[in-house]
Amino acid sequence: MVKTSEKQSFDIMSHDLVPLHIIISDKEKKELFEKYNIAPENLPKIFDSDPVIKSIGAKPGQITKIVRKSHTAKEAVAYRLVIESNE
Amino acid sequence: MERARSITKKIGNINFSLLSPNEIRKMSATKVITADTYDDDGFPIAMGLMDPRLGVIEPGLRCKTCGLRVGKDKCPGHFGHIDLAMPVIHVGLIKSIRDCLRSTCRECGKLLLTDKQREEYCDILKKYGTEHRDKTYVFKQIIKDSVKSDKCPHCGRETSKIELDKPTSLRESGKKLTPSEVREWLEKIQDENLPLLDINKRTARPEWMILTVLPVPPVTVRPSVTLQSGERSEDDLTHKLVDVIRINQRLQENRDAGAPQLIVEDLWELLQYHITTYLDNQTSGIPPARHRSGRPLKTLAQRLKGKEGRFRSNLSGKRVNFSARTVISPDPNLSINELGVPIQIAKELTIPVRVTVHNIDWCKEMIEKKATIPSDPNEYCPSANYVIREMEGMKQRIKVTERNAKDVAERLETGAIIERQLMDGDLALFNRQPSLHRMSMMAHRVRVVPHKTFRFNLSVCPPYNADFDGDEMNLHLIQGEEAKAEAEILMKVQENILSPRFGGAIIGGIHDHISGCFLLTQKDRNIPIDIAIHILSATGFKGKLPIPVIENGKSHINVKDIFSTLLPDDLSLEYKSKSCFNCETCEGVKCPHNAYVIIKNGVLKHGTIDENSIGAFKGRILDRIIRDHGMGAGREFIDNVTRMSIAAITLFGFTTSIDDEDIPDEAKKQIEEGLAKALKKIRSLVHAYENDELESLPGRSIEETLEMEIMKVTGKARDTAGEIAGRHLGLNNSAVMMAKSGARGSMLNLSQMSGCVGQQAVRGERIHRGYQYRTLPHFKKGDLGASAKGFVASCYKKGLTPTEYFFHSMGGREGLVDTAVRTSRSGYMQRRLINALEDLRVERDGTVKHSGGQIIQFMYGEDGVDPARSIGGKAIDINRIISDIKEGV
Numbered sequence: 001m002v003k004t005s006e007k008q009s010f011d012i013m014s015h016d017l018v019p020l021h022i023i024i025s026d027k028e029k030k031e032l033f034e035k036y037n038i039a040p041e042n043l044p045k046i047f048d049s050d051p052v053i054k055s056i057g058a059k060p061g062q063i064t065k066i067v068r069k070s071h072t073a074k075e076a077v078a079y080r081l082v083i084e085s086n087e
Numbered sequence: 088m089e090r091a092r093s094i095t096k097k098i099g100n101i102n103f104s105l106l107s108p109n110e111i112r113k114m115s116a117t118k119v120i121t122a123d124t125y126d127d128d129g130f131p132i133a134m135g136l137m138d139p140r141l142g143v144i145e146p147g148l149r150c151k152t153c154g155l156r157v158g159k160d161k162c163p164g165h166f167g168h169i170d171l172a173m174p175v176i177h178v179g180l181i182k183s184i185r186d187c188l189r190s191t192c193r194e195c196g197k198l199l200l201t202d203k204q205r206e207e208y209c210d211i212l213k214k215y216g217t218e219h220r221d222k223t224y225v226f227k228q229i230i231k232d233s234v235k236s237d238k239c240p241h242c243g244r245e246t247s248k249i250e251l252d253k254p255t256s257l258r259e260s261g262k263k264l265t266p267s268e269v270r271e272w273l274e275k276i277q278d279e280n281l282p283l284l285d286i287n288k289r290t291a292r293p294e295w296m297i298l299t300v301l302p303v304p305p306v307t308v309r310p311s312v313t314l315q316s317g318e319r320s321e322d323d324l325t326h327k328l329v330d331v332i333r334i335n336q337r338l339q340e341n342r343d344a345g346a347p348q349l350i351v352e353d354l355w356e357l358l359q360y361h362i363t364t365y366l367d368n369q370t371s372g373i374p375p376a377r378h379r380s381g382r383p384l385k386t387l388a389q390r391l392k393g394k395e396g397r398f399r400s401n402l403s404g405k406r407v408n409f410s411a412r413t414v415i416s417p418d419p420n421l422s423i424n425e426l427g428v429p430i431q432i433a434k435e436l437t438i439p440v441r442v443t444v445h446n447i448d449w450c451k452e453m454i455e456k457k458a459t460i461p462s463d464p465n466e467y468c469p470s471a472n473y474v475i476r477e478m479e480g481m482k483q484r485i486k487v488t489e490r491n492a493k494d495v496a497e498r499l500e501t502g503a504i505i506e507r508q509l510m511d512g513d514l515a516l517f518n519r520q521p522s523l524h525r526m527s528m529m530a531h532r533v534r535v536v537p538h539k540t541f542r543f544n545l546s547v548c549p550p551y552n553a554d555f556d557g558d559e560m561n562l563h564l565i566q567g568e569e570a571k572a573e574a575e576i577l578m579k580v581q582e583n584i585l586s587p588r589f590g591g592a593i594i595g596g597i598h599d600h601i602s603g604c605f606l607l608t609q610k611d612r613n614i615p616i617d618i619a620i621h622i623l624s625a626t627g628f629k630g631k632l633p634i635p636v637i638e639n640g641k642s643h644i645n646v647k648d649i650f651s652t653l654l655p656d657d658l659s660l661e662y663k664s665k666s667c668f669n670c671e672t673c674e675g676v677k678c679p680h681n682a683y684v685i686i687k688n689g690v691l692k693h694g695t696i697d698e699n700s701i702g703a704f705k706g707r708i709l710d711r712i713i714r715d716h717g718m719g720a721g722r723e724f725i726d727n728v729t730r731m732s733i734a735a736i737t738l739f740g741f742t743t744s745i746d747d748e749d750i751p752d753e754a755k756k757q758i759e760e761g762l763a764k765a766l767k768k769i770r771s772l773v774h775a776y777e778n779d780e781l782e783s784l785p786g787r788s789i790e791e792t793l794e795m796e797i798m799k800v801t802g803k804a805r806d807t808a809g810e811i812a813g814r815h816l817g818l819n820n821s822a823v824m825m826a827k828s829g830a831r832g833s834m835l836n837l838s839q840m841s842g843c844v845g846q847q848a849v850r851g852e853r854i855h856r857g858y859q860y861r862t863l864p865h866f867k868k869g870d871l872g873a874s875a876k877g878f879v880a881s882c883y884k885k886g887l888t889p890t891e892y893f894f895h896s897m898g899g900r901e902g903l904v905d906t907a908v909r910t911s912r913s914g915y916m917q918r919r920l921i922n923a924l925e926d927l928r929v930e931r932d933g934t935v936k937h938s939g940g941q942i943i944q945f946m947y948g949e950d951g952v953d954p955a956r957s958i959g960g961k962a963i964d965i966n967r968i969i970s971d972i973k974e975g976v
C-alpha cells in the first residue's frame with residue numbers, strides 16, 4: 001500500500017499521531033450514505049495531496065474511514081471524501 | 088395592505104454586480120448640478136442635493152417623482168446622479184482593476200495567455216463550476232500566468248509592469264495612468280474573456296469600474312435635521328456630495344476654459360479624493376475627510392462597517408420592544424426562579440392575550456381595572472394597556488385610558504387581542520452583558536415589587552457574574568405561547584443549575600449562605616426550641632418537629648436535626664467538608680474538627696455543612712439531590728438552604744472587622760524572627776554569588792540560579808509568616824471562619840493581612856526594572872537584596888514602607904493590565920468562535936451538521952453526551968453505581 005516512489009523515507013502511517021485511515025468499499029459507502037441520510041458532498045473533505053491520502057493511495061471520489069483516539073469516547077470514527085487538490 | 092405584507096417570500100439568490108453609467112442615468116430622478124441645498128426661504132433648490140424629486144423627508148409633503156408622502160404611503164426616495172467632468176476610479180474595485188490591467192494587453196485587450204493556455208483554463212473553470220468548487224484559486228493562477236508573459240501572444244506588444252499606488256493610482260512601468268486611460272484600456276477587453284477575469288459578462292463590463300456618473304442617494308438616506316435653534320444640519324453624506332459637486336464644477340469650468348494641464352490635473356486628483364472618501368473615509372494612505380468640528384465624516388463604508396455599522400448594529404442585533412433595563416439589587420427571600428420587577432416597569436410592559444369565549448369576562452374586567460386607581464401607590468393592580476382588534480382586514484390599536492376603559496371593555500369581542508400588564512408568575516428572560524455563556528440569559532418568574540430595582544436571589548449572581556455595585560440588567564418579555572413553553576423547558580433558572588461547562592452545579596449557596604450553615608452546624612450543640620422554630624419557619628417547614636431534648640429544664644433542638652429537615656429521606660453521603668484540616672490520617676467520624684460529614688437516610692449524623700455541601704461547583708449534597716431528584720428538588724433545596732442559613736446567621740450574628748487580623752505580640756515577634764532569618768539567608772546567597780561560590784542548577788546560569796533560590800526563600804518566608812499568624816487566629820475568628828468554610832477569602836489573604844505580604848513580581852520575576860542597575864534611587868547600584876528587589880516584609884495591617892508600597896503597585900498594575908488585555912482579546916476570540924459555530928446544530932441522530940447539510944461531527948462530542956447532563960463530563964458515575972450496589976447488598 002505504501003508508496004515509496006517519492007522521497008518518503010518514513011512511513012507516516014506508523015506515526016503515533018497519524019490516525020488509522022482506511023478506504024471503504026462501495027458497499028460500505030452505500031451503507032454510510034443510508035445511515036446518515038446524506039450525499040457524498042455533505043461529508044468532510046480531504047485533498048488527494050494530503051500525505052496520508054497519498055500514502056494509502058486513495059483517489060478522488062473515494063471515502064476514507066478514519067479511526068481516531070478520543071478523549072471522550074476512547075475511539076471516534078469519521079469519514080472523509082477525497083477530493084482533487086488545486087495544486 | 089396588511090394582508091399583502093403577511094405573505095412571506097423566500098430569497099432565491101442574490102447577485103452582486105456593477106451599475107453601468109446608463110443604468111445610473113436611467114434610475115436617476117434628476118441630474119444634480121448645484122451644490123446648494125436650500126434657498127434663503129428654506130425651500131429645496133431644484134437640481135440641488137435636496138431636490139424634492141429625490142424624495143421627501145418632511146411628513147405631509149408629497150414627492151415630486153412618485154407623488155407619495157413619507158409617512159403612510161411610503162415614498163422610498165429616488166436616486167439622482169452627478170455627471171462627472173472626468174472619469175474617476177472606484178476605490179472599492181481598485182484590486183479588480185489592477186488585475187484586469189495586469190492580465191490583458193493594452194493594445195488589443197486580449198488576455199496575455201496563449202490560445203492553448205486559455206483553452207485549458209476555460210476547461211478547468213467549467214469543471215470547477217460543475218463541481219461547485221471555489222474558483223478563486225484558478226483566477227489567481229490566470230493572473231499569475233498572464234503576468235509572466237513579456238509579449239502579447241496575439242499582437243506582439245511588449246507588456247509592461249502595472250503597479251498600484253494605494254489607494255487609487257496606477258502606474259504602467261513607472262508612468263502614471265489617468266483614469267481615462269485606464270477606462271479606454273478596460274473598454275478593449277473582449278466580452279468572451281471576462282469569465283476568465285472573474286467578471287460575469289451578462290451583468291458587468293470592466294470599464295464600469297471607472298466612474299463617469301455618480302449616483303446620488305435619495306434624501307431619505309441622508310435626512311437633514313433641524314436643530315432647536317432653527318438651524319439645519321446636513322447629513323455627512325450630503326456634506327461629502329457638496330464637495331464632489333463643487334470640485335466637479337470647477338474641473339468642468341477649468342477644462343472648458345482651456346486652463347493649464349497642471350491645474351486640471353490637480354482638480355482631477357481632488358475630485359478623485361472626494362469621491363474616494365465619499366465611498367470610504369477610512370481608506371489607508373489618504374487623510375480622512377473631516378467635519379468642521381474636526382470629527383471624521385461617516386461616509387458610505389462607515390455606515391456599514393464595524394460594531395456601529397448597519398450589519399452588527401441594526402441587522403444582527405437591534406433594539407427591541409417589550410424590554411426593560413434597570414439597576415439590580417439582592418433579595419434573599421425570592422426563589423432562585425423568581426425576579427422582582429418594579430411596579431413602574433410592570434405597568435409599562437405588556438403580554439398579549441387573545442380574547443376567547445372562555446376568558447372574555449376576565450379580559451373585560453382587566454380593561455375596566457384601568458379606571459380604578461389604587462389608594463396605595465405600592466399596591467399593584469394589573470390592567471390592560473391596549474386592545475388590538477381587526478376591522479375589515481385592518482388592525483386597529485386602541486390605547487386603554489382611564490376615560491375610555493368602560494367603553495372599550497363593553498365593546499370587546501372575541502378574536503381581539505388585549506395587551507395586559509405584567510402579572511406575578513409571568514415568564515420573562517433576564518440577561519446581563521457580557522453574555523458569555525448560555526446562563527447569561529435565563530427565564531425567571533416575575534414577581535411585581537415596589538421601588539425601582541430588579542431583585543433576585545443571591546445564588547443566581549455567579550451565572551450572570553453580577554454584583555450590586557451599580558450593575559444594570561435587561562428584561563425581555565415573552566410574547567407568544569410557543570416561546571413561553573420553550574423558555575419554561577429550556578431557559579428557567581432551575582434548568583440551568585448544571586453548567587454545560589463541567590457538568591456540575593453553577594448555582595448554589597454563596598457567601599453568607601455558607602457562613603450561616605457553618606455557624607449553625609459547626610459545633611454539635613442543642614439550641615433553644617424558640618430559636619430553632621424561628622430558623623425552621625424561614626424555610627416554611629411543615630413536617631413534624633425534630634424531637635427536642637431537655638437541657639437545664641428547657642426544650643432544645645439539635646442543630647443537625649434542624650439542617651436534616653431539608654434533606655430528602657433517601658440521601659446517604661459521606662465526605663470531607665471544606666473546613667477539614669487535611670489531617671495526615673483522617674479519623675473519619677472521630678474528626679476533632681467535626682469536619683467529616685456523614686448523612687444517613689436523610690439525617691445529618693456528623694459533620695459541618697459548608698461550601699463542600701451546599702456551594703456551587705463542589706456542593707455534594709446539592710449535586711446529589713439534583714442527580715437523584717431532579718432540577719425541581721434542586722431548586723427547592725437551594726431556596727430553602729439559603730433561607731435557613733440567612734435566618735441562622737441573622738439570629739446568631741456575624742461580623743468581621745480589622746481586629747480579626749490582630750495577632751499577639753509574641754506571634755509578631757516570631758514572624759519578625761522568621762523574616763530576619765530569611766533575609767539573612769538571602770544575604771548569604773547574594774554573598775555567595777558575588778564571590779562566585781554559587782553552584783548553578785542544571786540548565787541555568789548563575790544569575791538565574793540566584794534568582795530562583797531567592798524566590799524560593801521569599802516564598803517560604805511568606806508561608807511561614809502566614810503559618811505563624813494562622814496559628815494564632817482561631818476558628819472563633821470570623822475572618823478565619825469565612826476562609827475555612829469557603830464563604831469568602833482565603834488563608835493566604837489572611838496571612839498577607841496579618842503576617843507578611845511577600846515577594847512582588849512583574850512577569851514572574853523579582854522586580855528589576857527602573858533606574859540604572861537598581862529599582863529605585865533609594866538603593867545602592869547593583870543591590871540584589873530582598874528589599875531592593877520587591878520583597879514586602881510588612882503585612883497589610885501594619886502598613887507598607889514607601890518602597891514596598893511602590894513595588895506592590897508595580898505588581899498590582901501588571902495584574903490590571905493583564906485583565907484588561909485578556910478581556911479584550913478573549914472577547915474578540917469569542918466573537919469569531921461564535922460566528923463560526925452559530926449555524927451548527929445537533930441532529931436527532933447525534934451528528935453535528937452545518938445548516939448547509941455538511942457533517943461536522945459524526946457524533947456530538949464524539950461520545951454523544953450532553954455535558955450539562957454529564958457527571959463531571961462523564962456519561963455515567965461508575966463509583967456511584969458501585970457504591971449503590973454495595974449498599975444494596
Ligand SMILES: [Mg+2]
Nearest residue numbers: 554555556558
Ligand atoms: Mg459590578
Ligand SMILES: [Zn+2]
Nearest residue numbers: 150152153162
Ligand atoms: Zn417618491
Ligand SMILES: [Zn+2]
Nearest residue numbers: 192195239242
Ligand atoms: Zn495584444
Ligand SMILES: [Zn+2]
Nearest residue numbers: 667670678682
Ligand atoms: Zn479531618
